[in-house]
Amino acid sequence: xxxxxxxxxxxxxxxxxxxxxxxxxxxxxxxxxxxxxxxxxxxxxxxxxxxxxxxxxxxxxxxxxxxxxxxxxxxxxxxxxxxxxxxxxxxxxxxxxxxxxxxxxxxxxxxxxxxxxxxxxxxxxxxxxxxxxxxxxxxxxxxxxxxxxxxxxxxxxxxxxxxxxxxxxxxxxxxxxxxxxxxxxxxxxxxxxxx
Amino acid sequence: xxxxxxxxxxxxxxxxxxxxxxxxxxxxxxxxxxxxxxxxxxxxxxxxxxxxxxxxxxxxxxxxxxxxxxxxxxxxxxxxxxxxxxxxxxxxxxxxxxxxxxxxxxxxxxxxxxxxxxxxxxxxxxxxxxxxxxxxxxxxxxxxxxxxxxxxxxxxxxxxxxxxxxxxxxxxxxxxxxxxxxxxxxxxxxxxxxx
DNA sequence: GCGTTTCTATGACGGTCGTCATAGTAGGGG
DNA sequence: CCCCTACTATGACGACCGTCATAGAAACGC
Numbered sequence: 001x002x003x004x005x006x007x008x009x010x011x012x013x014x015x016x017x018x019x020x021x022x023x024x025x026x027x028x029x030x031x032x033x034x035x036x037x038x039x040x041x042x043x044x045x046x047x048x049x050x051x052x053x054x055x056x057x058x059x060x061x062x063x064x065x066x067x068x069x070x071x072x073x074x075x076x077x078x079x080x081x082x083x084x085x086x087x088x089x090x091x092x093x094x095x096x097x098x099x100x101x102x103x104x105x106x107x108x109x110x111x112x113x114x115x116x117x118x119x120x121x122x123x124x125x126x127x128x129x130x131x132x133x134x135x136x137x138x139x140x141x142x143x144x145x146x147x148x149x150x151x152x153x154x155x156x157x158x159x160x161x162x163x164x165x166x167x168x169x170x171x172x173x174x175x176x177x178x179x180x181x182x183x184x185x186x187x188x189x190x191x192x193x194x195x
Numbered sequence: 196x197x198x199x200x201x202x203x204x205x206x207x208x209x210x211x212x213x214x215x216x217x218x219x220x221x222x223x224x225x226x227x228x229x230x231x232x233x234x235x236x237x238x239x240x241x242x243x244x245x246x247x248x249x250x251x252x253x254x255x256x257x258x259x260x261x262x263x264x265x266x267x268x269x270x271x272x273x274x275x276x277x278x279x280x281x282x283x284x285x286x287x288x289x290x291x292x293x294x295x296x297x298x299x300x301x302x303x304x305x306x307x308x309x310x311x312x313x314x315x316x317x318x319x320x321x322x323x324x325x326x327x328x329x330x331x332x333x334x335x336x337x338x339x340x341x342x343x344x345x346x347x348x349x350x351x352x353x354x355x356x357x358x359x360x361x362x363x364x365x366x367x368x369x370x371x372x373x374x375x376x377x378x379x380x381x382x383x384x385x386x387x388x389x390x
Numbered sequence: 391g392c393g394t395t396t397c398t399a400t401g402a403c404g405g406t407c408g409t410c411a412t413a414g415t416a417g418g419g420g
Numbered sequence: 421c422c423c424c425t426a427c428t429a430t431g432a433c434g435a436c437c438g439t440c441a442t443a444g445a446a447a448c449g450c
Binding site: 119124 | 217218219220221222298299300301304305306308309310311312313314319322323326349350352353355356357358359360361363364366367368369372373376377379380381384
């Protein structure tokens, strides 16, 4: 994932997202975020007066923005964009990361949903918004490829569902098998929707 | 999910699974499990000398066994079993629960993977085994419906990936939309594999 | 120059966590 | 009756958590 983030505040949001990706929200401590971001602990209450929940929600929102932006860049990089090609690129990003860096990290939005959706309603809403932004980007890309308007939304939901599930399976299995499988199985179905 | 469990030990494993479903592993405390199970706290170290990790791993294993058994019961309950029918039943179980009890709970194996896979290798292996047992049950059911041997495994992986992802989306959105969507979109693809 | 706002430093507080030490009770075989 | 095993009760320990109070440093307008 992008390394960006200039100021201490952005670094903390980014570091929070990375830690959440790997251990979830509850297991991620504020002191740990500060250390990971090489940020001053003293400024935590200044930048995030809403406490941990605010930081987590911003990390989730950042992840949604990142995922949506990534979809646009995938499409832009393809000279002849197809739905199966987009999905392969999305899955491929995870395959690359897992093969390069190991299976320590998952999707921060999934992690936040799994352990905070029931306890912190604002965090649940942040996750919902992140998924909506991401799904919207995928659906928009699909319509740009010729997928009928009424089909793009459901197919985008299917793509993201299958991808997220395969990410979990990949982490549990320490294997990219599930990611490759869903990409291969879903490809023809997705391309059949064009026209 | 089944309420079963006679002895205090089984009750604690079951209660742990339920709590993990809703708040993940880290946020679930041992004292909380004991209270939920109406079990004696004093016997925790007796029944689970391996501590929290052992309890969590057994809860994950229980979930895998439960999911696999549920698949068999779904198939047995259908007079003319089809892959799409099985998937609809799997998704329908979650739709029913969410509409009946709200969106507080997810899949315990996903939750355990999300926040312990990187920190506790035995828990990761328990999750892998749970997914393997579940996937095996689904693949076996598919072959029993006439799906060629080489296709059953990948399709089972696709089904579980899409289902798990849709569960996360459903919790984030407080809506069964994603579950209904993946069931509808995947149905024809699955049935096309028969023969 | 000064004052004000923005940011950082540090230590403490109350609470909860998983684990452990120690002791006690129940129950069945001899 | 005794003993041994299975199980339960209770309190404490050290570690960590998120948050807060308080104070100091930097940046900037005027």
